[in-house]
Structures are given as structure tokens and as C-alpha cells.
Amino acid sequence: MGSSHHLKRLNMPRSWALPRKTSVWVTRANAGPHALEMCMPLNVIIRDVLKFAKNSREVRSILHNGLVKVDGRLVRDARRGVGLMDVLTLGDINYRCLLDSNGKLRYHQIAPSDAEWKLCRIDGKSTLKGGKTQLNLHDGRCIIIDDAKAYSTGDSLQISLPEQQIMQHIPFEDGAPAYLIGGSHVGTVARIKEFIVKRSSMPNEVEFDDFGTVAQYVFIVGKDTPLPGLEVGA
Secondary structure, eight states, rough: OTTEEEEEEGGGGGSSOOOSSSSSSSEOOOOOOGGGGGGGEEHHHIISSSSSSSHHHHHHHHTTTTTTTTTTOOOOOOOOOOEOOEEEEEEEEEEEEETTSOOOEEEEEEOOGGGGGEEEEEEEEEEEETSSSEEETTTTTTEESOOOGGOTTTTTEETTTTTTOOEEEOOOTTTOOEEEEETTTTEEEEOOOEEEEOOOSSSEEESSSSOOOEGGGGGEEEEOOTTTTOOOOO
């Protein structure tokens, strides 16, 4: 078995847009806010995807010079994973991580104003001591709120970076634009027609005009929260 710091390229996640036969090993992302299939380590992004470095030594130099931020916070770990909806800053250039129509992680350049926020999906809610509610977001964040009824699992939040304050609440409802992060329509945006709750162990489903999918593949986005490369219709 190989080092836990590395993966064999033949076994790396299908979401990584890298050639599989150029070498034996590839850097493995540290355990963190995203599942391995939904993020790539900084070492790979800076060197192999964005081509800002020729080797890992140059990547470490960039990191230790304080030129890299993820979601507005300074990062020096070369194996830190950058995943879905994260904002990566290299010097004065900003990128947002999204999935393309082939299910590959892509890092799209964005304007400085768009780097001041990100979208997060509410994956669950927990009740804390004292009656307050904790929102568990898709990227591992937890936000404590007072009004539990105002937010539901599946809703999305636009939060400020790096303060993590809620800027906008985007509810999961019929007619809402949804970005698909899995299935045969991954990487596209469609409007929700109907949400079907299954009274069994089967996953809940979401119907669109021409197709349907399971609820876990649906990420609500707003008309006023533009994402690079995605068209959100009226």
C-alpha cells in the first residue's frame, strides 16, 4: 500500500481533470471539509491545473510566501483540498471551483467582487444546548442561528468571505434555479418543477421539465449570485 500522502493516478477520483498515465503517483488531499471526490489539493491545482509552478518545491515557496488564500483565509498547507464553490486566491487572481458538464472540477477565474462571497448548501440542522440551531453546510462549515424555522435542509446560503456572515438565503422551492452536481446532467442549471418526498428509505427526488434526479445532486443557486460559465435564466 502506498503512502497516505499520495494516490496512484490510476485510482484518483474521476472528478480530477488530470491525465492518468503520465506518472505513477499524485498528491492526495488532506482530510478536510470536502470529500476526496469533490476537491483537489493545492499542490496539484497550482502545479498541474493552473500551471503557476513547475514542481512541488515551487508550490511550497508560493504557499510560504503568503500568496495563497482559500475562502479569504491564508493557507500554507500544500495538501489542503479546494472543492466545490470554494474561492481560491493566488496573488491578485481569484478562482471559483465548479463542476463542468463532464463532472470534472474546474477553477474559473472570477472578479475580485465575486471573491468576497460563496454559496453553501445546507446539508443538515442540529439543535444545540440552549435551543439554538446549527446549520451544517456542504463545505464543513457550521453556522449558528436563532430562527430554526426560517431555514430548511437543501436551501442555499450566500455567505461573506472571510467573515462567514449570511448575506442571502436562497430557499429550495419550486421554480428555483438549481445547479446539478451529480448524475447525467452534472454541471448544468435547470429550474425545479417539483420536489418529491419519498416516505421510505428511497432518496427524495427532484423533477425538472425534461428529467429528474435525486435531491443530493441539487444545489440551489440564485439569479443574483452569478457563477462563472453557468447561465441562470429568468
